[in-house]
Amino acid sequence: HKPDTQSQEDAKASNKPETTFPKFLQFFFKRLHSSPSPSLPGPPSFPFLGNMLDLTRDHLPIHLTALAQRYGNIYRLKCGSTTMVILNSSELIREALIKKWSDFAGRPHSYTGDIVSGGGRSISLGDYSEEWKAHRRVIHGALQRCTSDSLHTVIERQARRLSQVLRDYKETTVDLSEDFTVAASNVITTLTFGKSYDKSSEELQKLQTCLNEIVSLWGSPWISALDSFPLLRKLPNPTFSRLLKEVDRRDELIGKHIEEFKKSDCEEGGTLTSSLLQCQETPQGAAKQQMTLTDTHVHMTTVDLLIGGTETTAALLNWTVAFILHRPEVQNKVYEEQRAVLGVRYPQYSDRHRLPYLCAMINEILRLRPVAPLAVPHRAVRNSSIAGYFIPKNTIIIPNLFGAHHDPEVWKDPYSFRPERFLKDGGGSIRALIPFGGGARLCLGEAVAKMEMFLFTAYLLRDFQFLPASKEEPLPDLRGVASVVLKVKPYTVIARSREQ
Numbered sequence: 295h296k297p298d299t300q301s302q303e304d305a306k307a308s309n310k311p312e313t314t315f316p317k318f319l320q321f322f323f324k325r326l327h328s329s330p331s332p333s334l335p336g337p338p339s340f341p342f343l344g345n346m347l348d349l350t351r352d353h354l355p356i357h358l359t360a361l362a363q364r365y366g367n368i369y370r371l372k373c374g375s376t377t378m379v380i381l382n383s384s385e386l387i388r389e390a391l392i393k394k395w396s397d398f399a400g401r402p403h404s405y406t407g408d409i410v411s412g413g414g415r416s417i418s419l420g421d422y423s424e425e426w427k428a429h430r431r432v433i434h435g436a437l438q439r440c441t442s443d444s445l446h447t448v449i450e451r452q453a454r455r456l457s458q459v460l461r462d463y464k465e466t467t468v469d470l471s472e473d474f475t476v477a478a479s480n481v482i483t484t485l486t487f488g489k490s491y492d493k494s495s496e497e498l499q500k501l502q503t504c505l506n507e508i509v510s511l512w513g514s515p516w517i518s519a520l521d522s523f524p525l526l527r528k529l530p531n532p533t534f535s536r537l538l539k540e541v542d543r544r545d546e547l548i549g550k551h552i553e554e555f556k557k558s559d560c561e562e563g564g565t566l567t568s569s570l571l572q573c574q575e576t577p578q579g580a581a582k583q584q585m586t587l588t589d590t591h592v593h594m595t596t597v598d599l600l601i602g603g604t605e606t607t608a609a610l611l612n613w614t615v616a617f618i619l620h621r622p623e624v625q626n627k628v629y630e631e632q633r634a635v636l637g638v639r640y641p642q643y644s645d646r647h648r649l650p651y652l653c654a655m656i657n658e659i660l661r662l663r664p665v666a667p668l669a670v671p672h673r674a675v676r677n678s679s680i681a682g683y684f685i686p687k688n689t690i691i692i693p694n695l696f697g698a699h700h701d702p703e704v705w706k707d708p709y710s711f712r713p714e715r716f717l718k719d720g721g722g723s724i725r726a727l728i729p730f731g732g733g734a735r736l737c738l739g740e741a742v743a744k745m746e747m748f749l750f751t752a753y754l755l756r757d758f759q760f761l762p763a764s765k766e767e768p769l770p771d772l773r774g775v776a777s778v779v780l781k782v783k784p785y786t787v788i789a790r791s792r793e794q
């Protein structure tokens with residue numbers, strides 16, 4: 295299929311004020327473009343169901359990447375009356391998310407999305423609007439202040455704590471995933487409520503279980519079907535009832551935390567929530583940000599940061615250990631680099647430019663396993679085009695970051711784990727590496743995540759050598775399980791202290 299170059303011009307024309315054509319021509323013109331461009335390639339779709347069967351496939355990112363080999367790096371899938379356009383290369387994703395950011399900054403309106411996002415008041419699921427822009431600006435500013443004031447100390451404390459937990463295992467065989475979740479979650483709860491928890495804390499367990507349930511239930515096809523087929527909402531749906539129950543529980547737990555925080559530490563400041571509450575309470579703060587933050591905004595921000603910032607970072611740490619068990623010499627190189635450059639001292643984030651191998655390894659893990667593999671769906675807020683194809687308003691855009699990171703046109707030997715590709719002259723392309731998305735919807739926690747990844751992996755690989763659980767057991771399965779977050783299947787490992 296050749297891109298329809300004419301449609302680019304049409305797309306521009308269709309956004310012009312309605313003065314150039316007589317009314318009846320405008321009517322036909324709009325009708326012509328109210329359905330998706332017929333020239334976009336894609337697999338055949340069934341009546342009513344569309345390509346629903348493709349969308350319910352196991353490991354969707356791998357399936358979408360395989361479809362790109364047949365239909366090209368841009369193709370369409372249908373689901374009920376909705377058309378989705380899947381982008382499978384960095385160049386196409388950059389064109390939509392960065393170059394034409396204002397055309398594709400929307401989020402799909404969805405029945406179930408409204409339920410989990412406090413009526414669209416979260417940053418991650420809220421649609422592009424003046425209110426959303428002001429909300430994101432306020433949170434971005436508050437996060438930047440936290441990042442420059444206290445983030446380094448907060449992460450360092452959690453990295454030391456994590457090292458101690460691993461030391462206490464005394465080289466027994468363990469599954470570290472929960473410890474990684476606690477470390478990542480503590481960074482966010484310290485930033486938001488000024489509080490951190492032990493793994494055994496009932497409060498933490500309740501919160502984590504509930505947030506994980508919401509993410510996995512919301513990613514399930516039984517729930518997405520309610521968005522595309524409204525008639526199904528009239529039928530009993532136990533998965534949906536569970537989702538509603540978990541959302542209520544989440545709101546109760548987070549509401550309690552915010553109330554406790556307001557009573558205790560509010561005047562001291564220093565945390566993100568105190569910064570938001572100040573902005574909410576002082577008229578100058580609100581005027582400066584051109585918005586009044588409601589309680590729902592503060593509440594949903596906490597949900598956004600906890601969901602966006604816990605499982606992603608924890609999954610990446612888990613992937614790191616899984617990959618280095620497959621290539622043990624990588625961990626030795628990271629360790630030796632640190633010893634050569636820093637001696638016995640622990641690294642600071644400012645040391646990153648002097649530790650190129652460690653940074654290359656982190657980039658390679660982010661490339662192979664972008665933990666938000668399909669980002670979050672975008673929506674075209676007006677008629678536009680991608681790669682010359684006409685994209686009508688309201689089309690859903692899925693950036694397949696996993697596919698882009700395995701594009702054989704860009705990456706030599708795309709499926710193998712080779713940190714060396716990101717060293718000087720190694721052939722890896724930082725421009726094509728887009729694990730955090732881009733443009734108006736760029737991951738809000740990118741700076742937090744980068745500092746966490748650097749300090750956590752540097753501490754772990756400085757203090758420990760990771761060994762397979764036993765010779766009999768297979769090494770971790772590297773295919774993973776894909777839902778909203780791409781996770782490694784549970785595995786066990788031995789952490790041997792380097793101090794001996």
Ligand code: HEM
Nearest residue numbers: 417418598602603606666669670730731735737738739743
């Ligand atoms: C390695 C870790 C992480 C990765 C790979 C990652 C990746 C992403 C991606 C791909 C998106 C969607 C971008 C899009 O829609 O185009 C996103 C959105 C988001 N992330 Fe992250 N993320 C990570 C960590 C974090 C952390 C630590 C936080 C919070 C502190 C966070 C908060 C968010 C929020 C709030 C959004 C929604 C942004 C919006 O819709 O405007 N993320 N992230």
